Amino acid sequence: MRTPLQPDRDQMDLHSVLYALSDPTRLEIVRQLATEKERACGTFGLGASKATLSHHFKVLREAGLIEIRMEGVYRYNSLRRHDLDARFPGLLKAILKGLENG
């Protein structure tokens, strides 16, 4: 079951997605998640405080970019790639490609 603050696919908003991706730390989280099925919150090696990272994960989750799976005390994040590709075809691919070029 999804949390209330995680939009369904057809409720994803383009502006919110672009805003979520406009921050370098959040874009790096998405880049790392694009290469793996899921990652625990503390494993991204981003050098930011726990509070700052929590904020970034919240922005990503509320925009619909990631989803969270709870397992005991751990939280695992994964990219909602299928939902993103269905709602905004080509967007994630273009952004990940742009990161490689940048």
Place this chain on the structure above:
Amino acid sequence: MRTPLQPDRDQMDLHSVLYALSDPTRLEIVRQLATEKERACGTFGLGASKATLSHHFKVLREAGLIEIRMEGVYRYNSLRRHDLDARFPGLLKAILKGLENG
């Protein structure tokens, strides 16, 4: 000759481009410019103050999304589509398509 605050193609930054596009008014300016060669500043029908629009045009210009041509007292804006497509292939197309779907 370009103004100093308008980046060359290879200096365009993905985060800045995504941030510029994350605002509904700026995204609407880009959407309108995508259908025409160029538009004068006052012709977008966006219902925002002149100061607010000036700010939005500045953010778009500094991110490299638009360029400005002066003709007498008029300023004409155009989308830097070729530069964007070369620097971030598929990005503009995916975003414009996302707007249609949204």
